[in-house]
Amino acid sequence: MYQLYYCRGKASLTPHMLLEELDVPYQLVPIDVKNNQHKTAQYLALNPMGQIPLLIDLDVKITETAAICLYLSDKHPEKNFAPALGTTERGLFYKWLFFLTSNLQAELMIYFNPQHYSESDKAGVKMRAYENISGMLDLIENQLVENQSFATGPYFLDKHCSAVDLMLLMLSRWTSDLAYPARVRPCLNKLLNLVVSRPAVIRAFNDENIVAPYF
Structure with a gap:
């Protein structure tokens, strides 16, 4: 199951919408940016940049909104959220x-x-x-x-x-x-x-x- 670390209305909204569109199992993990939860040692151990969003897929950690979107779209090509490779x-x-x-x-x-x-x-x-x-x-x-x-x-x-x-x-x-x-x-x-x-x-x-x- 995917885990998406997110903060309300931030850039993480894009992969959040995409996960819903893909209709795949995932878990939302809220991060309270206002209270600097993204700067805690626990979160920095997952993402040293201390940024949102973060997608975890088993032992793979993906950061950067566009990278997450590409990763998810390519893992689920049948959903057509990215055109075919090479086109x-x-x-x-x-x-x-x-x-x-x-x-x-x-x-x-x-x-x-x-x-x-x-x-x-x-x-x-x-x-x-x-x-x-x-x-x-x-x-x-x-x-x-x-x-x-x-x-x-x-x-x-x-x-x-x-x-x-x-x-x-x-x-x-x-x-x-x-x-x-x-x-x-x-x-x-x-x-x-x-x-x-x-x-x-x-x-x-x-x-x-x-x-x-x-x-």
């Missing part, structure tokens, strides 16, 4: 999954934690991060418009919901209080509503006591 579609899957984790998530972390990057110009750091986030969300919106032109979809990559859609929903939640959040972009809003209507996604949200509005 063009798989290349696009890599492109967008790592764009989300390496760019959008990274800028959101800067936006919410400007003090980690500058003590003297926190407002400036936050503004630059906001501008970058807005540009990335616009890029995603433009890609969705292009997808419509080629009659692909209804999900981000094709007719199948993938780990990219789940990660995009998780990160879009983080933008909910921004001046120009993800949901104001028409195509992105349509996609997010489609993903959040999935029963497995709702089950994960219920597990974490996440209530509407979801993004």
Whole structure:
């Protein structure tokens, strides 16, 4: 049985949703980040970086949200949460999954934690991060418009919901209080509503006591 170490609403929400979608046995292990439970010796013995999420599969420990999503998707290929290896579609899957984790998530972390990057110009750091986030969300919106032109979809990559859609929903939640959040972009809003209507996604949200509005 998988074990997912998670914290409510954090990046661990993506593999949590994916585990529900895969319909496989797993156990949730809550970690109280506010009380620094992720910095305890017990947790650091499992994940020396002290970060969330962490997936344990027997004697294998997987960290990093994108890595966990790839690991789970490849272990359960029949569920179609990642395109087949060696295909063009798989290349696009890599492109967008790592764009989300390496760019959008990274800028959101800067936006919410400007003090980690500058003590003297926190407002400036936050503004630059906001501008970058807005540009990335616009890029995603433009890609969705292009997808419509080629009659692909209804999900981000094709007719199948993938780990990219789940990660995009998780990160879009983080933008909910921004001046120009993800949901104001028409195509992105349509996609997010489609993903959040999935029963497995709702089950994960219920597990974490996440209530509407979801993004």
